[in-house]
Amino acid sequence: MTRPLPLPDRPLVLDGGLGTLLEARGHDLSDPLWSARVLADEPDAVRAAHAEFFRAGADVAITASYQVGFEAFAARGLGTADTEALLRASVRLAAEARDEVAREDAAGAGRDRWIAASVGPYGATLGDGSEYAGSSGLTRDELRRWHAPRFAVLADAGADLLACETIPSLDEGRALVDLARGSGASAWLAFTVEGGRLRSGEPMAEGFALADEADEVVAVGINCAHPEEVPAAIAAARSVTDRPVVVYPNSGERWDAVARAWGGDPALPAVDAWIRAGASLVGGCCQVGPDEIARMRDALG
Secondary structure, three states: OOOOOOOOOOOOOOOOOHHHHHOOOOOOEEEEEEOHHHHHHHHHHHHHHHHHHHHOOOOOOOOOOOOHHHHHHOOOOOOOHHHHHHHHHHHHHHHHHHHHHHHHHHOOOOOOOOOEEEEEHHHHHOOOOHOOOOOOOOOHHHHHHHHHHHHHHOOOOHHHHHHHHOOHHHHHHHHHHHHHHHOOOOOEEEEEEEEEEOOOOEEEEHHHHHHHOOOOEEEEEOOOOOHHHHHHHHHHHHHHHOOOEEOHHHHHHEEOOOOOOOEOOOOOOOOHHEEEEEEEEEEEOOOOOOOOOOHHHHHHH
């Protein structure tokens, strides 16, 4: 890690859904590994997507490493060294986009922008939406061992922090806290929730309370959930921890893993209400594009 995020100082705007932006720009995401395929085959497209979000006003870019896993890529014929190179490339591409936009932005000279390396859940690398089912079938120790190699690479890749995101259960959250503790790598924990509970059915507040178990956890909250979940999540987080709260929900549309399509209507509300409720980092996940991030930036000034 290179520098701490100034989380207590001012609200920060995160980017939106990288994978869904790439798809909207015409890139094929039909592969089970989604945006990780574009990372491997079309790195310039990943860099350009990050730049779009930075130009829209994002302070923080989340890398395309969400579905990159050693076992999943080995099953597709990619060796350990090549997978590690892709993880590092995900950070480099986001940093290159940040630097490109900084050179263009004379009016914002000196403005800080950060890179958060995405650490997706075990289920994400299976490519079947199983992270939303709530149970990986692995124990805490098994999850810790599974995450450890990727966590170590991303912690060493030059990002400003790790975005441990779309966490479906307490056991996976605990495994990630175990890895963060003593690592020297700043990280946030973002759980995926439905109906006011983790996807596993466990209480949100118990997940958020994990933030206090490691100094390296600098924020906690939710992502990849319906926007209607945000107010209760902020309240639950504020009730159990003083760590800054991060929220970046989906647009309000819902993903059909069988049809591999989005349905329903977008319902992303004004984010200033989230800040007033106690969130410090706000952004979007699936189906949230640069236009929505620009509106968030304008709302926060």
